[in-house]
Amino acid sequence: MSGTGNGLLRDDESSMATRAAWLHYAGGLTQSEVAKRLGLTSLKAHRLITKANQDGLVKVYIDGDVSECVALETELCSRYSLDYCEVVPEFDDEDLPLKALGVAGAQYLKREIERGDRIMIGVGHGRTLAACVEYLPRTAAPTARFVSLLGGLTRKFSANPHDVIHRLAERTGAEAYVVPVPMFANTVEDRQVLLGQKGVAEVFDLARTSDLLLAGIGTTERQASLVATGMVERPEMEEVKRGGGVGELLGHFFDADGAPFEAPLSSRVMALGREDLRNRRIVAVAGGKVKIRAVRSVLESRYLRGLITDERTARSLVEAKPVG
Structure with a gap:
């Protein structure tokens, strides 16, 4: 049961990272604006956008699912x-x-x-x-x-x-x-x-x-x-x-x-x-x-x-x- 829960948490994290990347790169929002839109701290928004880059989601287009x-x-x-x-x-x-x-x-x-x-x-x-x-x-x-x-x-x-x-x-x-x-x-x-x-x-x-x-x-x-x-x-x-x-x-x-x-x-x-x-x-x-x-x-x-x-x-x- 705990393994399933961790998987869901990872999926949610990946989904949120993709959403943050969309807002930042495609939407043109600053990281602070992304944080405000998603109800996060600026630090958390920064980490999610960094994660999207590290996971290979951000290319010329944003490749990932929300x-x-x-x-x-x-x-x-x-x-x-x-x-x-x-x-x-x-x-x-x-x-x-x-x-x-x-x-x-x-x-x-x-x-x-x-x-x-x-x-x-x-x-x-x-x-x-x-x-x-x-x-x-x-x-x-x-x-x-x-x-x-x-x-x-x-x-x-x-x-x-x-x-x-x-x-x-x-x-x-x-x-x-x-x-x-x-x-x-x-x-x-x-x-x-x-x-x-x-x-x-x-x-x-x-x-x-x-x-x-x-x-x-x-x-x-x-x-x-x-x-x-x-x-x-x-x-x-x-x-x-x-x-x-x-x-x-x-x-x-x-x-x-x-x-x-x-x-x-x-x-x-x-x-x-x-x-x-x-x-x-x-x-x-x-x-x-x-x-x-x-x-x-x-x-x-x-x-x-x-x-x-x-x-x-x-x-x-x-x-x-x-x-x-």
């Missing part, structure tokens, strides 16, 4: 039938923890690129995915290719400031294929014309062959990135919200229970169809207070195979009553 996060990952995988889930410790009070999610998303993407397989990675766009690319170190990816999963121009035909495909190509030297059209066509007829263009059709055909689809999750709230970037007009998004739309994944909307939500906007989306997203390896990077309802909506849809999120969001998802 026990509380692992428990949340297990619960989310079980509840939403996920093959992969990563919950990162929170280290800021922002409604949208871009740094925490960006670091974790970059780490995941780097692992996928470095597998050495000839992999086609389809990517969405948005603030969170842009943060992932920002924290991705320059990584040679001679066997990887990237392809846009949806249009990346705004209504004014200017570049989406959160389009990530060009930055991915620049960081990795990999081939990248873009869709040179807006995310939403002006009319259904315009959509058909654009989809019929040779270059556009070929890119979407490539997107359908993606081994991994890396996506963000959008909200229909006022803070929606689609509205802020000019991809969607505010009255259009308000119409979606009034009708019951809650979450958005790769241009498609879902209600609070995860059921597909079709709005007039849906018929004009320049993206893969819902039928092309079913039973695919879709991993979303999303979290933050403003996204909790949207993330839950998309999880309930059962389109996702994987989720990278923050601890606060994960806890809210786990504590919520399951739908049905």
Whole structure:
């Protein structure tokens, strides 16, 4: 019995050391700030960070598990039938923890690129995915290719400031294929014309062959990135919200229970169809207070195979009553 107890103590110590290292190195907190956040003395915080270094947990990234996060990952995988889930410790009070999610998303993407397989990675766009690319170190990816999963121009035909495909190509030297059209066509007829263009059709055909689809999750709230970037007009998004739309994944909307939500906007989306997203390896990077309802909506849809999120969001998802 005493041996088991000692093992648990060691696990708790390792978990706390990993958390302290996350806050210090990824979160940018000083050792005294780490101590205050974790309710420890400054000396104890210093020893934990030193332990993380001595145990080899701190490299370019922080390689270790926080026990509380692992428990949340297990619960989310079980509840939403996920093959992969990563919950990162929170280290800021922002409604949208871009740094925490960006670091974790970059780490995941780097692992996928470095597998050495000839992999086609389809990517969405948005603030969170842009943060992932920002924290991705320059990584040679001679066997990887990237392809846009949806249009990346705004209504004014200017570049989406959160389009990530060009930055991915620049960081990795990999081939990248873009869709040179807006995310939403002006009319259904315009959509058909654009989809019929040779270059556009070929890119979407490539997107359908993606081994991994890396996506963000959008909200229909006022803070929606689609509205802020000019991809969607505010009255259009308000119409979606009034009708019951809650979450958005790769241009498609879902209600609070995860059921597909079709709005007039849906018929004009320049993206893969819902039928092309079913039973695919879709991993979303999303979290933050403003996204909790949207993330839950998309999880309930059962389109996702994987989720990278923050601890606060994960806890809210786990504590919520399951739908049905």
